[in-house]
Amino acid sequence: MFLTYLRRELRRRRKAALVVASGLALGIALVIVVNSVSSGMQQAQGKVLESLYGLGTDMTVTKAAPPPSEGGSARPRFNFDAEDGDEKQSNDVVMPQGFQTLASSTVGEVAGQSGVASAVGGLSLTVVKVDGEFKPGEFKPREGGTVGGGGGGGGEPQGEVRGGGAAFDVNSYTAYGTDTARQDLGPLTSSKITEGRAFKTTETDAEVAVVDSAYAKEKKYKVGSEVTIKGTKFEIIGIATADSGDAAANLYIPLKRAQTLSDSKDKVTTVYVQADDSQQIDAVKSAIQENIAGTTVTTSADLADTVSGSLSTASDLATNVGKWLSIAVLVAAFVVAGLLTMSAVGRRVQEFGTLKALGWKSGRVTRQVVGEAMVNGLVGGVLGIAVGVAGAYALTAVSPSLTAQLGGAGGGLMRAGGPGGQAADKAVEIALTAPISAATIALAVGLAVTGGLIAGAFGGWRASRLRPADALRRVE
Structure with missing residues (x-):
């Protein structure tokens, strides 16, 4: 009887039911799209951070920057020892990024801290290469003058030196010293070997290198080439x-060899840390800072605050404006659904009054109204899920590009010589997606049920207050 009457009433009031369901569908679809876009933003931000950290890295440990009063970092010096007739010159300066290094023993100290699953050290270098040549000037005697010093010149040459000078090209690139025995952590893990092979664990001090594909294309390097x-x-x-499109370094070489080239024996610039439990990262960070003096610990959450560009702007919009807009639309949809249901009950005074006169109790009338509202809510949920999923898939198919720049806020990793020193000045381009999770669908179903219950509560409250006498007074 309940289902028969429910089906008949919904069919008879199709337009009103469609209006209620459409309002709920709009709010639910917006929630799905906003949640999916927010998840996509988080994934995009994660890809940007992985280009610096590498997969599996929860935090990095670097040397604390010295106070400004202690002076800045030393500048690189180029020395040219040219002999007579030696015009072409070339000089390389290899220096740790940020000029701040930690003792290699710090890696073991960090690994021994409570909550640390794994730790590995790396040495991030900047290589500045100067190539060029000197061109000596030519002595041009003046007219009537002599080179030998005669002619009343007091023994001095009568002329001047013209021409000469120097032309030098300055190129810089980054190299990262990686621990070949521990390649499961650090920036290189965010790149995939597409040609050739990776380092062997035995190549701890070998003269071999892995090159980033973008840099290899620029310099026309191939497997087997020499640098x-x-x-x-x-x-x-x-x-x-690189998975993110922007690598942490141009070249990757064995750690020991990098230490030798930069005169940084037993030194590292960064310690990459993986925690036992991702929920305890803050506790691990506090323990490292407390137990290992002179270090700065940077987590992925800290570095995320330094992301700027269109990715940051879009993320803020999705998080703040988008979520508040979703809440506002949902509240409006729920209220409208409740008011429409209550209004429909008001127009059915004769019907419900007559049913009560025939023996229907108030509870049965209320259940009937709530049942109709629940069906409207579920129909709205199905429509909302369909529209929301379609919108999210459409956004993923389009994949609009967003740019992200790291280090705008002066994160500790950037100033302390981590591999992000170069990436801090680069804009990384990320394709935005809108992944849909099971939790998002469950949220949509919950909202549909909630909308139906709210509408049913409004209508049921109105229906429970009707009396048979109301119906009799309206009978003509």
Whole structure:
């Protein structure tokens, strides 16, 4: 009887039911799209951070920057020892990024802290290469003058030196010293070897290198090519492509070899840390800062605050404006659904009054109204899920590009010589997606049920107050 009457009433009031369901569908669809876009923003931001950290890295440990009163970092010096007739010059300066290093023993200290699952050190370098040549000037005697010093010149040459000078090209690139025995952590893990091979665990001090694909294309490097750093020739054994499109370094070489080139024996610039539990990262950070003096610990959450560009702007809009707009639309949809249901009950005074006169109790009338409202809510939920999923998939198909720039807020990793020193000045381009999770669908179903219950509560309250006498007074 309940289902028969419910089906008949919904069919008879199709337009009103469709209006209520459409209002709920709009709010639910907006919630799905906003939640999906927010998830996409988080994934995009994660890709940007992985280009610096590498997969699996929860935090980095770097040396604390010295106070400004202690002076800035030393500047690189280029020394040219040219002999007579030696015009062409070339000089490399290899220096740790940020000029701040930690002792290699710090890696073991960090690994021994409570809550740390794994730790590995890396040495991020900047290589500045100067190539050019000196061109000596030519002595031009004046007319009537002599070079030998005669002619009343007091023994001085009668002329001047003209021409000469120097032309030098300055190129810089980054190199990252990686622990070949521990390649499961650090920036190189965010790149995939697309040509050649990765380092062998035994190549701790070998003269081999892995090159980023973008840099290899620029310099026309191939597997088997050689690159010279400070007089040492490295054989390129592999080409790596960064997952995020922007690598942490141009070249990757064994850690010991990087330490030798930069005169940084037993030194690292960054310690990459993986925590036992991702929920305890703050506690691990506090323990490291408390127990290991002179260090700065940067988590992915800290670095996320330094992301700027259109990705940051869009993320703020999705998080703030989008969520508040979703809440406002949902509240409006719920209220409208409740008011429409209550209004429909008001127009059915004769019907419900007559049913009560025939023996229907108030509870049965209320259940009937709530049942109709619940069906409207579920129909609205189905429509909202369909529209929301379609919108999210459409956004993923379009994949609009967003730019992200790191270090705008001066994060500790950027100033302390981590591999992000170069990436801080680069805009990374990320394709936005809108992934839909099971939790989002469950939220949509919950909202549909909630909308139906709210509408049913309004209508049921109105229906429970009707009396049979109301119906009799309206009978003509």
